[in-house]
Amino acid sequence: MEKSNKTLTYWESAKYILTIVTSNPLFKIVLLPIILLSVLAAKFVVYVLMVVADIDMYFSTSIKKESPEALMIRYMCTPFFHYVIILLNEIIISFFISSIIRQSFCAFTNEYVLVNYDTFHSLGSGQIHAIIQRRLFAIEDFLKLLILNVFHDLTFICIAFYKVYTDIDHRAFYANVLLFIVYLVIMWYIIKMRVYFRLKFNDTYNIVSNKCYSILVNYDVIKSYTNEELELKKLDENLQKVQYQSIIFSCITSFAEFAQKNALVIPNGYILYLALTNTIFTKMNSSSGFLLYNKLFLDVKTRVSKITQDVLKVSQCMTDISDSRIVEAKLDEEYRGINITSFKKSIVFDNVDLYINNLKICIGINLTINKGDKIAIVGKNGSGKSTFLNALLRMREYEGSIQFDDIEMDKISKYSQRNIISYIPQNPGIKEGTILENLKYGKSNISDEKIFDICKEYGSHKIFSNLSEGYHTEAGEMGKYLSGGQKQRVSFIRGVIKNGDIFIYDEHTSNLDSSSQNELIDYIFTSLKFKTSIVILHKQSHLEKFDKIFGFYNGKIRVYNNYNKYLEDHHLY
Incomplete structure (x- = not known):
């Protein structure tokens, strides 16, 4: 029987990971606190930007809405409370992630124990060990990226867009939402390409891992036959394939970075032009409106760029987590059938x-x-x-x-x-x-x-x-x-x-x-x-x-x- 090379689709991977996360006993306990703390943290970021915009207004215009003391207190307190909220959130998330890792370690190991004899030995213990380790690292990175980074940044973007809608110009809000949707579509296709080449990379890396494990396990034999150079030569031949796949993967990543850096800035420059010429978005033509919009946009742009990198990493993690090499593999099914307690005849x-x-x-x-x-x-x-x-x-x-x-x-x-x-x-x-x-x-x-x-x-x-x-x-x-x-x-x-x-x-x-x-x-x-x-x-x-x-x-x-x-x-x- 040949090993299973079928991999999960993107949505199957998402469903698989969701099952792992939601089956954890801490999930229902930590879900609401994490959401509330993330929303509060995002709100305080907006408050910080508003304070900075007010300070800019204080220095650049003759309008003095607040005293220097009040601005100082706001400037000191808002970041402090933001970091306190982030700290509490990280502590809760750390407990949750450590519980998931423990649960996943047992679950991933059990997956390979449950497959039948031929499937298990067609992979080899070295490759299985490497796959389990990669999947564990991936699920830890996945949760940290998704909860601490992506979810927090998306929450901020939503609140920032809402601020643009209520305090600056609702048409600028719609324009930015449309721009963001187009950006997401582009990134979706790039992510699919990365997933494909990540699987190619994983295949070659698994072979190298098995070869490395074989060298270490057979140390005595290799030494006694003085075959160190031969074994390293074979290892290097396999590493060349890993290097090739790694270069392709890195090039796609670099292209994704290039695309995301330009996909928001260039169109938004046209939005600013329309505001400056009083064509559309006229509410942004005031000092306070422009300063707040510009700071919100620059922070949103930074976070979108960060989200893109994080989402690319998340997709890579999803690929690594679901790439078990035993999708649709035949299970041992050791408990199915008639139970016997002795040999009689x-x-x-x-x-x-x-x-x-x-x-x-x-x-x-x-x-x-x-x-x-x-x-x-x-x-x-x-x-x-x-x-x-x-x-x-x-x-x-x-x-x-x-x-x-x-x-x-x-x-x-x-x-x-x-x-x-x-x-x-x-x-x-x-x-x-x-x-x-x-x-x-x-x-x-x-x-x-x-x-x-x-x-x-x-x-x-x-x-x-x-x-x-x-x-x-x-x-x-x-x-x-x-x-x-x-x-x-x-x-x-x-x-x-x-x-x-x-x-x-x-x-x-x-x-x-x-x-x-x-x-x-x-x-x-x-x-x-x-x-x-x-x-x-x-x-x-x-x-x-x-x-x-x-x-x-x-x-x-x-x-x-x-x-x-x-x-x-x-x-x-």
Whole structure:
């Protein structure tokens, strides 16, 4: 299955973001205070401009409407109250935005957890991490720009236009409104162009991010093969594409700035000309009318220019927020279906085909796994062994019939099926936290004492106790403070603690010495003898212990009911 490259339309993006914002529990609480404080702040800006206009009149004409003391008090008080209101508004908005970021972080991460196996892995964890980070930064910038900047400036423009209508000239008001509408239409088309090229930029940047992540994760391999220059060369080749898209994006931004700087000033110059010649807008021909209009217009022009830049940034943020790369991606739908609580009888494959991204890996599978069976799986790399296990874990899609206790497997909820499986993968999947926290990952409500008893039974207590902080030793990111063998011990015990009816082992002993390998394999036939176990193995000496051997070769699975039958074909694997 290919990843989804479909993106949301502009209105779909707006609706998506609106849902995020309005679903926050603080939204209804802060909405009215933010609106009221923004209106008050805008009114005080107009009051400041009126004070400045009155001071200009005081110096430039013989008309003295107020005393110097009164003008001084007005000049000092109006900005002060304006900044107090802005401060209160910013504090409220900061609380709201921090709550949105927290909510969004969980929501964005959950979106990728919910997609199916193929979609998730087609993106790669590096690219997903970069997308989540970009979306979080974007939603923070979006809210700050929209609430603190755009909404505040638009409120001021509305109040300024109203002031022009009531105190200066209603015809000048209509002319400016018409001019503003034309300006918005022009900006709309520029924004659409920016959105298109922003998506192009995001595509190339995601590839670079994944490449960078791959270099950092594979540090040891790159160093050991002395391939630093090769990796950096490949990274730079991808960066050239990012640079190209960035140049196009920047040029469109510069053109938008050029257009918005001229779209208001030149037409308004003609409005002033008509006022100066007494043709129209005659009320602006007085000193007080012209001074107030000019100051309002200059402030409106500045704010419109600022709004344009902010709106362009907002549109970029909207693109980044909604550009999840998983629009219309197939979801895992793990809760849909029949709930099961145990494995009672058998799993029967009837003419089953397995796929990876629409490519057939295994065809015509016919086999039965009975409760309590010990199944060994053998085959060369790429023969479909892990794909087979992933089908049982409901990670991969399949065609044909798989009967799980006489129930068609695709009718069973994935969640309940996975809940009865203990999965011990080749990559142990150690999470940040202590050894104890990692062991409890399979069953969070288990007591520490019970964990210690299980570790003693399965020969791991001494290994964990001898670590620097015992069971409270930090494992580190991806278990970087543990050896390969210690990590696989944690993974094995975690599966035992979960206590599933079915145990699936995907080369779980690959990092262990021979003695430890033999020990963990023996547990399958002793302590775990009543469990159904399916094990990928490479070591031939263990195969004769198993009830059945599934051989993967050339897109087929051969079932051997005893070791002697397997020996006849062992050269194939």
